[in-house]
Amino acid sequence: MSxxxxxxxxxxxxxxxxxxxxxxxxxLLWIGQATSELGSSLSMLALPMLVLATTGSAALxxxxxxxxxLSMWLAQLPGGYIADMFDRRTxxxxxDLGRAILFGLGTLAVATSTAPATVLLVVVAVSTFLWMAFGxxxxxxxxxxxxxxxxxxxxxxxxxxxxxxxxxxxxxxxSLFVVHHALPLGVDAVTFLVSLTCVWLLxxxxxxxxxxxxxxxxxxxxxxxxxLWHHPFLRAKxxxxxxxxxxxxxxxxxxxxxxxxxxxxxxxxxxxxxxxxLGSLLAPAVSRRIQLRTLLVAGALIRATGLLLxxxxxxxxxxxxxxxxxxxxxxxxxxxxxxxxxxLVPGEVxxxxxxxxxxxxxxxxxxxxxxxxxxxxxxDLATTQYLLAVPFALxxxxxxxxxxxxxxxxxxxxxxxxxxx
Numbered sequence: 001m002s003x004x005x006x007x008x009x010x011x012x013x014x015x016x017x018x019x020x021x022x023x024x025x026x027x028l029l030w031i032g033q034a035t036s037e038l039g040s041s042l043s044m045l046a047l048p049m050l051v052l053a054t055t056g057s058a059a060l061x062x063x064x065x066x067x068x069x070l071s072m073w074l075a076q077l078p079g080g081y082i083a084d085m086f087d088r089r090t091x092x093x094x095x096d097l098g099r100a101i102l103f104g105l106g107t108l109a110v111a112t113s114t115a116p117a118t119v120l121l122v123v124v125a126v127s128t129f130l131w132m133a134f135g136x137x138x139x140x141x142x143x144x145x146x147x148x149x150x151x152x153x154x155x156x157x158x159x160x161x162x163x164x165x166x167x168x169x170x171x172x173x174x175s176l177f178v179v180h181h182a183l184p185l186g187v188d189a190v191t192f193l194v195s196l197t198c199v200w201l202l203x204x205x206x207x208x209x210x211x212x213x214x215x216x217x218x219x220x221x222x223x224x225x226x227x228l229w230h231h232p233f234l235r236a237k238x239x240x241x242x243x244x245x246x247x248x249x250x251x252x253x254x255x256x257x258x259x260x261x262x263x264x265x266x267x268x269x270x271x272x273x274x275x276x277x278l279g280s281l282l283a284p285a286v287s288r289r290i291q292l293r294t295l296l297v298a299g300a301l302i303r304a305t306g307l308l309l310x311x312x313x314x315x316x317x318x319x320x321x322x323x324x325x326x327x328x329x330x331x332x333x334x335x336x337x338x339x340x341x342x343x344l345v346p347g348e349v350x351x352x353x354x355x356x357x358x359x360x361x362x363x364x365x366x367x368x369x370x371x372x373x374x375x376x377x378x379x380d381l382a383t384t385q386y387l388l389a390v391p392f393a394l395x396x397x398x399x400x401x402x403x404x405x406x407x408x409x410x411x412x413x414x415x416x417x418x419x420x421x
Contacts, residue, residue: 025145025204026154029138032198034161036096039191040131041169043103046177046184047124050110051117053181060117067121071128073362076136079129080224080355083136084348088206089199092141095134096196099127103189110182136351143342143350145204151342152284155335160280163331166273209348224352233344234357236404237337240296241361243398244333246368247303247391248326253372254388255319258381268320275328283335292336293406296399299329304392311385319385 051060082091106123146154176183228234255268287295306325310318345353375384399405 023146023150025202026142028198028201029141029145030158030161032195033138033158034165035191035198036195037162037165038169038172039103039188041165042173042176042184043188045169045173046181047120049177050181050185051120055117064121064124068124068128069365071125072132073359073365075129075132076355076359076362077224077352079132079136080351080353082133083140083351083355084224085208086137087208088137088141088144089202091137092134092199093196095130095137096192096199098130100189100192100196102127102130103185103192107182107186107189110185111180136355139342139354140208140347140351141202141204141206143347144206145202148343152287152335152339155338155342156280156283156331159283159331159335160277163273163277163280167270167277223349224354224356227345227349227353228356228360231345231353232402232404233340234353234404236398236402237341238357238360239402240337240395240398240405241357242364243391244300244395245361246364247388247395248330249365249368250372250391251307251319251323251326251388253369254376254384255316255323258316258319258376258384268323271320271324272327275324276331279328279331280335283332286332287336287339292340293399295336296333296405297396299333300392300396300399302329304389304396307385307389307392311382311389315381319381322385 048064051064102123106120109119142154142158143151173184176187228238290298303322303326306322310322314321341354341357342350375387379387
């Protein structure tokens with residue numbers, strides 16, 4: 001019997017959210033990351049504001065975002081390797097300590113007015129690398145801490161945590177920035193220490209099944225690509241994510257660039273965050289009732305249809321509603337894909353294979369702002385929305401036709417051995 005068939009025939013137990021609440025190590029990991037993500041949402045907004053305030057250069061402020069994206073993209077492969085080869089608890093502790101030191105020094109430099117833009121660029125680049133390594137190690141840790149039949153709930157409420165912090169963070173960042181420009185960075189440094197403490201208190205053994213060696217470095221890194229190439233589900237997920245990420249990012253930038261006042265942008269982003277939070281909470285119930293391929297196809301078609309309706313009957317306000325709908329569906333499909341990946345990909349190579357997939361899935365992202373700018377500049381909003389529906393329709397075709405989604409199911413199997421808590 002195949003893994004997917006075994007998963008599909010396993011009875012589903014109830015009350016998983018309450019069971020997760022009794023998992024000590026999951027609670028610690030969740031609380032630490034909630035605190036850390038709140039701090040990151042503060043610095044994400046405060047850093048470009050700080051560069052703009054100190055240099056007056058919008059170009060330099062925008063460069064921070066570019067550096068962050070490039071660091072994120074380039075760190076995915078080594079981050080996955082580190083998560084597969086080293087003790088995940090040690091990796092998370094080092095990453096949290098490194099980020100706390102970075103933002104602590106950044107706070108001191110800003111407070112003493114000795115922080116040139118180059119220093120802030122270095123802080124962004126290095127902290128982003130550490131963030132990617134931490135995230136890969138945390139995914140491995142989550143797989144060991146949480147039983148397989150509770151993974152959909154664990155992934156969903158972890159996603160909900162991020163959306164909740166995105167709702168709180170911008171307002172708090174602006175308030176702290178008004179009091180003192182260094183405060184958001186200082187608070188972020190403290191949140192990493194809180195996360196470090198929570199990781200330190202974990203009891204579940206998080207040692208790697210692999211042993212890194214210099215002689216085997218390239219073959220070990222390359223194994224993630226080999227697994228990706230030979231794994232039907234991972235190949236399908238990568239193709240799906242590549243087009244979907246591009247389409248969603250382009251939609252966001254079209255909204256930003258098409259609204260001259262900025263009022264609708266702010267309202268739209270807040271509404272989108274709230275919708276994403278709701279989607280994260282709904283994800284487990286939806287994914288357990290709808291097969292993965294049906295869920296992916298339906299989600300893409302709903303997004304494409306929303307854009308067609310907005311282009312026909314509405315304007316910018318309708319585009320905001322479409323973005324909220326997209327963000328509502330995003331966590332549902334993402335949680336389903338992540339849960340299946342955690343179950344179907346062998347644990348000893350999950351970090352490298354997942355990083356290779358994420359690396360490829362991000363390749364079209366730099367084109368999204370450029371394409372959106374071209375569309376907004378040369379076409380009217382209705383035509384732009386019609387064109388935006390095309391990549392979402394392509395996502396539906398990918399989900400419907402690729403073999404990797406045919407047998408994959410979002411209904412998980414129980415762990416052969418209960419996770420320790």
